[in-house]
Amino acid sequence: MSLIKIVTIKHANRSIWGHLAEREKSLPLVTPLDIYPQFQETRGSWFWDSGMAVVEIETEDGVTGSGWCEDGCDTIKNFIELHLKNLLIGQEASEIEGLWDRLFRASLPYGRKGAALHAISAIDIALWDIAGKVVGKPVYELLGGPVRDPIPVYASALHPVGHEKVAAEAKTYVEQGYKAMKMRFPYGPGEGVKGMRTNEEHIANVRDAVGDDIEIMADAYMGWDFLYAKKMVRMLEPYRLAWLEEAFLPDDLNSYAKLRQETDIPISGGEHEYTRFGFQQIIEKEAMDILQPDLRRCGGITEGRKIAALAYSAGLPVIPHAYGVTHIHFALGTVNCPMIEYFPMPCWDSLPDVEVEPIFHGEPQPENGVVRMTQEPGLGVSVNPKIFS
Numbered sequence: 001m002s003l004i005k006i007v008t009i010k011h012a013n014r015s016i017w018g019h020l021a022e023r024e025k026s027l028p029l030v031t032p033l034d035i036y037p038q039f040q041e042t043r044g045s046w047f048w049d050s051g052m053a054v055v056e057i058e059t060e061d062g063v064t065g066s067g068w069c070e071d072g073c074d075t076i077k078n079f080i081e082l083h084l085k086n087l088l089i090g091q092e093a094s095e096i097e098g099l100w101d102r103l104f105r106a107s108l109p110y111g112r113k114g115a116a117l118h119a120i121s122a123i124d125i126a127l128w129d130i131a132g133k134v135v136g137k138p139v140y141e142l143l144g145g146p147v148r149d150p151i152p153v154y155a156s157a158l159h160p161v162g163h164e165k166v167a168a169e170a171k172t173y174v175e176q177g178y179k180a181m182k183m184r185f186p187y188g189p190g191e192g193v194k195g196m197r198t199n200e201e202h203i204a205n206v207r208d209a210v211g212d213d214i215e216i217m218a219d220a221y222m223g224w225d226f227l228y229a230k231k232m233v234r235m236l237e238p239y240r241l242a243w244l245e246e247a248f249l250p251d252d253l254n255s256y257a258k259l260r261q262e263t264d265i266p267i268s269g270g271e272h273e274y275t276r277f278g279f280q281q282i283i284e285k286e287a288m289d290i291l292q293p294d295l296r297r298c299g300g301i302t303e304g305r306k307i308a309a310l311a312y313s314a315g316l317p318v319i320p321h322a323y324g325v326t327h328i329h330f331a332l333g334t335v336n337c338p339m340i341e342y343f344p345m346p347c348w349d350s351l352p353d354v355e356v357e358p359i360f361h362g363e364p365q366p367e368n369g370v371v372r373m374t375q376e377p378g379l380g381v382s383v384n385p386k387i388f389s
């Protein structure tokens with residue numbers, strides 16, 4: 001028995017995305033607000049960067065687990081401090097399945113998707129950290145892994161910063177051993193035909209830089225509509241994209257399903273979807289070829305496993321959104337998770353001169369396009385306490 005004694009939630013006033021978040025605030029990238037001219041130019045014009053929320057759960061035996069999430073962090077703090085915590089204190093920490101279900105049911109009046117699920121995700125991740133630490137094993141071993149080791153990662157960057165810079169950046173990733181890389185589209189319907197041509201040129205430039213033996217994919221971050229996408233995929237088909245990501249709003253599954261009928265380019269999405277119920281709808285609609293849950297949003301490791309099982313039975317791979325140890329452990333324990341995302345520093349960019357405290361101690365970094373997990377118990381990282389000051 002290892003009863004939960006203390007649940008704390010801390011709010012770090014900085015993004016889990018680090019310097020990438022700063023870069024994306026000012027560059028031209030298509031977003032869901034692209035159709036509104038006052039918000040068209042940059043994501044920074046509308047985005048709420050709420051920092052990150054870190055949940056720490058301590059058992060009566062003195063074992064502490066950490067979990068984390070982002071987006072809506074003040075609200076998440078309230079959900080946990082004023083409500084969810086009461087369902088955890090005094091309960092057996094290893095009974096993760098039942099605890100998840102209680103949290104989900106108790107939060108239904110305000111939950112089901114969004115920030116309430118971010119809160120449950122962070123709690124779930126902390127409970128898995130405890131489970132590993134209690135038995136002295138890494139989480140992926142508790143998940144029955146490794147199913148493959150190391151885990152391939154793809155380079156995710158290639159912002160539209162000019163053809164020469166982007167081509168040099170893409171070539172650097174090939175030299176660094178990446179076999180796949182993802183770029184961001186600058187434009188959506190708000191920029192009309194000219195923007196479509198610029199989108200195509202961005203993709204053509206990267207394909208030209210890396211040749212035919214590297215996978216390239218591209219992300220529209222919920223910024224397109226069906227007619228726009230229908231025209232864009234015709235223009236993009238010659239470049240053999242490995243996938244086209246998040247073309248539409250997460251709830252617009254009809255457009256995703258229709259687009260799949262329009263093109264041979266695999267259609268992906270799901271980083272803003274929640275729980276097995278949300279992903280089941282994507283699967284039933286045959287709306288996507290690749291599912292991209294984020295375990296810090298969709299319900300944690302517990303729910304990620306269920307989503308992966310649904311995906312497997314539908315013949316779909318799961319390629320989680322964003323980097324982090326949660327996704328490394330998940331990939332090591334999931335047969336239909338062939339790779340994960342990583343955000344390298346582009347060769348044309350660098351960190352600011354001021355010293356920046358790392359968010360995690362012990363987070364493994366990819367080498368030669370793959371990442372290896374340590375044998376540390378639990379999730380294998382500790383959150384740097386200095387990020388809270």
Ligand SMILES: [Mg+2]
Nearest residue numbers: 219245246271
């Ligand atoms: Mg994305």
